[in-house]
Structure formats: structure tokens, C-alpha cells
Amino acid sequence: MKILLIEDELKLAGFITDGLKHAGHVIDHAADGSKGLETAMAGSYDLILLDLMLPAMNGFEVLKNLRSFHNQTPVIILSALNDTEHVISGLDLGAIDYLKKPFDLEELLARVRSVQRRSLAQGGLKLQVSDLKVDLLSREVCRAGKQVILSNREFSLLEFLLSNPNKVVTKSQILEKVWDMNFDPGSNVVEVHLYQLRKKMDRGYETELIQTVIGRGYILKGEVQKG
Structure with missing residues (x-):
């Protein structure tokens, strides 16, 4: 899959990128919300991994703008904001999953595989x-x-x-x-x-x-x- 990672913590972004590339995915990275939204709208992605606490534009705003522009790319939120209110808000805005930081790479890969299975099932x-x-x-x-x-x-x-x-x-x-x-x-x-x-x-x-x-x-x- 081609995946866009929107994450401002560069060390974490590098860790995620290396893990996903090793699993056979193609990864682009944006380090702030504004650039992430621009990249998501300009490219063709199978999945977006989205942090919430981002500079320039927070993750909720990115997700809201994506859906208002009718971009229906699946979004998994990755965030340390793990209280029920934030989880519900993210899902209500159109995210398909919410992974709380810190997380294990294998857990993230499992979530990505779940999205991939859903996508593949539509075409066989x-x-x-x-x-x-x-x-x-x-x-x-x-x-x-x-x-x-x-x-x-x-x-x-x-x-x-x-x-x-x-x-x-x-x-x-x-x-x-x-x-x-x-x-x-x-x-x-x-x-x-x-x-x-x-x-x-x-x-x-x-x-x-x-x-x-x-x-x-x-x-x-x-x-x-x-x-």
C-alpha cells in the first residue's frame, strides 16, 4: 500500500517509516498538519496515519478538511491524546481507527493489515x-x-x-x-x-x-x- 504518515516527532516518524517499508509499503512523510493536508490532497494514498498534536494545523482540522473536500482515504489516528472524548471525536470526523501512543510496531502493522484486507476484499x-x-x-x-x-x-x-x-x-x-x-x-x-x-x-x-x-x-x- 501507499501510505502517508503525518507526524511531527521525527524519531517516531523514522521508526514507523522503517517498519512499514520493511513490510513492503511505500511511505511518504509530512511533519506538520498543513503540509500533510496538502500532500494528502495532491497524492493518491491507500491509507493516512495521522497524529493529532501537529504544528500549523492539528490532526482534527486535517481530518475535517479531508472529508469536507470529499477525500475518503482511510485514516488511522496515532495520538497520545487517548481519553474517550478525543477518540470519539476522531472517529466521528471520519477516522476508521485510533491507536494510542505509545504503541508497539507490530500492533500498528496489524491495524494496517486490517485496512489492507478490507481494501483487497473489495477487488478480490x-x-x-x-x-x-x-x-x-x-x-x-x-x-x-x-x-x-x-x-x-x-x-x-x-x-x-x-x-x-x-x-x-x-x-x-x-x-x-x-x-x-x-x-x-x-x-x-x-x-x-x-x-x-x-x-x-x-x-x-x-x-x-x-x-x-x-x-x-x-x-x-x-x-x-x-x-
Whole structure:
């Protein structure tokens, strides 16, 4: 998933970012409420982790503004303000969960997985494209019955292609969804990772599932079955 963390405690933010990246997620970070709101509105995120006691704009204001602008990205509040009144206020404003500080990283990862399961369930937890089978929750990939071992970034790239089957996606769209907001768009990192992914997925097979559309982008072609 692509996650936005809005947190002003830099040490904690670094701890959370490292943990989520290790779990295979793509993370952007904003250190104040105003920048967090701007980033949330400009980007495309699967989840927002939101502190409440933020400079420039507090978390309640960020959440209220998000919902007033019809941004329905799931929000989990992370806060030391743990009395019942604050919890209720956050949930009433549209947060889906409230995690009290201090918390264990494994507890946060469990909450994130819960959001991910809900999201995946809407589109199907398992996908099959031709002879390629992908379990989006366990992150297992098989082609023609043979397991394909992918890095976290390669799996995120495949997941994005699978979310847009038989549609051309541009390099800019891939950078936005699979890499963080500060990544240099002039880099060839997309081409390098796509080359590695195609080598693992398509080399040795009669049909190439991932194809380049010259001048436009890339496409994952095949009959998609959800299960």
C-alpha cells in the first residue's frame, strides 16, 4: 500500500517509516498538519496515519478538511491524546481507527493489515491473469505453477499493474503509486525494476504478460479472474 504518515516527532516518524517499508509499503512523510493536508490532497494514498498534536494545523482540522473536500482515504489516528472524548471525536470526523501512543510496531502493522484486507476484499484477494496467479495478501506469486520470488518493490509494481489490467499506465503514474513523492522523475528506476520484473515473470514463456507501449507506458495484458 501507499501510505502517508503525518507526524511531527521525527524519531517516531523514522521508526514507523522503517517498519512499514520493511513490510513492503511505500511511505511518504509530512511533519506538520498543513503540509500533510496538502500532500494528502495532491497524492493518491491507500491509507493516512495521522497524529493529532501537529504544528500549523492539528490532526482534527486535517481530518475535517479531508472529508469536507470529499477525500475518503482511510485514516488511522496515532495520538497520545487517548481519553474517550478525543477518540470519539476522531472517529466521528471520519477516522476508521485510533491507536494510542505509545504503541508497539507490530500492533500498528496489524491495524494496517486490517485496512489492507478490507481494501483487497473489495477487488478480490487472489487474482489470476492467464497462467499467472497472485495472492495479494500473502504476496505469493506463481506462473504456470512455478513460484516467482519478487522483492517488495517488484511486488508493489506488479500489484499496481494488476490493479489496472489491460490498461496502459504511464511512468508518472507508476512513480506516483509505487515510489515516494520525492523521487526524481528523470531517474530510470522504473525501467530497471520493470526489466527485472519482466525477466522473472515472462522470460521462458511463450506469452509476455507485461508489455511496453512505445511512447505511452506499460500494460499487463491477459484475462483477469478474481477469486
